[in-house]
Amino acid sequence: MSITIKDVAKKANVSISTVSRVINGSKPVSEDIKKRVFEVIEELGYSPNPVARNLVMKKSKLIGVMIPDISSTFVGELLNAVEEIAKTYGYDIILCNSYGELKQEIRYFELFKSKQVEGIIFITRKINEIHKDIIKALNLPIVMINRDGSELDVLSVSIDQAKACYDMTNYLVTLGHTDIALIRTGDDHESFGVDQVKGYRNALEENKIEFNPARVFEGYFSLEETYKIVDSLIKEGDKPSAIFAASDEMAVGAINAIVDNGLSVPEDISVAGSYDSRISRIYRPKITTIKHPIYDIGAIAVRLIIKKINGQEPKDKLIIMPYEIIIRDSTKRI
Missing domain, CATH: 1.10.260.40 (lambda repressor-like DNA-binding domains)
Structure with a gap:
């Protein structure tokens, strides 16, 4: 007994x-x-x-973490930080993989509510009006990763997407490229995609290169979708001299399409990515990319939630992290 x-x-x-x-x-x-x-x-x-x-x-000691793709190397590296830092505060995480589907995201928000999580780290591919209603009703500390969460009135940790995309595009221009395709991770309906195009366009125009909207494509973080885009461009005889894919997985998709069409990187087309996730360092050619401080982003996200749980209001709702252009083997001067 x-x-x-x-x-x-x-x-x-x-x-x-x-x-x-x-x-x-x-x-x-x-x-x-x-x-x-x-x-x-x-x-x-x-x-x-x-x-x-x-x-x-009234404490579950749980933090909900919702991600769109558990196979992403960026997400894997981020989760290492989130779990490690959460444990130092005595918290465990509940991990949910939404596959980027709104229906699953709604379901997992309900799950978090039923498990009485004390805060949520939320990564999504696209913001929807439904998100705003759900998040308002939850009334929990929520931190978004790599996007400005002001439209949802939540905390967020990100690099300056517009400036980072400006710098990478400008670097490609300094190599002599004037026909640069941007494969972004969002679209015109949310800040993520808008900021990427803003930086890309500003870099082109400041270098007296005309901005061509037809050179902007939506890859939505997908290696497969990016492969289709690049494969189609090459087969139609419309290949650019450089491709800036706004995630490393998308850069891999671009490289695969180029090689499968009998071309070489960077000899025929230069390719750049973003995040500096593990795949950018082990893939061949090694990928020129924008280095995000992935571990620090995850660590700060957890600390922001703990602050809110403890009744402390963070000074800033948007934490902008530093980034760095990492030059490797997938780009060359022409």
Whole structure:
């Protein structure tokens, strides 16, 4: 028969509420009583039920993490940081893979609610009006990764997408490229895609190169979708001299399409990516990319949630992280 808090209270000659206060540290208890209660707990081998305790304390010690693609190397590296830092604060994570589908995202928000998570780290491919309603109703600390969360009135951690895309495009121009295709991760309906085009366009126009909207494509973080785009361009005889894919997986898709069509990277087409995830370093040719501080982004996301949980309001809702252009073997001067 398992030992209950009632047994501890009886043996220690105190009330059940006193035992609860000693265990939870919720209210002051004299040192003598505290010592007596702990001695009885040890003697009887009592172990508090963590679920019941969390319900009383209104703390689940859980953080929900929703991602669109668990196979992404960027996501994998980010999760390492999120889990590691969460553990240092005594929190566990509930991980949900939405596949970028709105229906799944709605379902997982409900799951987070039922599990009483104390905060959510949310990565999505596209913001929808439904997200705004759900997030407002949840009334939880939420941090978005790599996008400006102001449209949802949540915290966010990101690099400056517009400036980073400007710098990468400008680098390709310095190599002599004037026909550069941008394969972005978003579209015109959300800030992610808009910022990428803004930086790309500004770099072209400042270098007296006409911006051509037909050279902007939507890859939505997909290697397969990017492959189709590049394969089609080559087969139609419309290949650019350089491709800037706004994620490393998309850059791999572009390179695969180029090679499968009998061409070479960077001899025939230069390719650049973004994130500096592990795949950019192990793929051949090694991919020129924008280095995001992936571990730091995940760590800061967790710390922002912990701050909110503890009643501290972060100074800034959008945390802008530094980035770096990493030059490797997939780009060359023409």
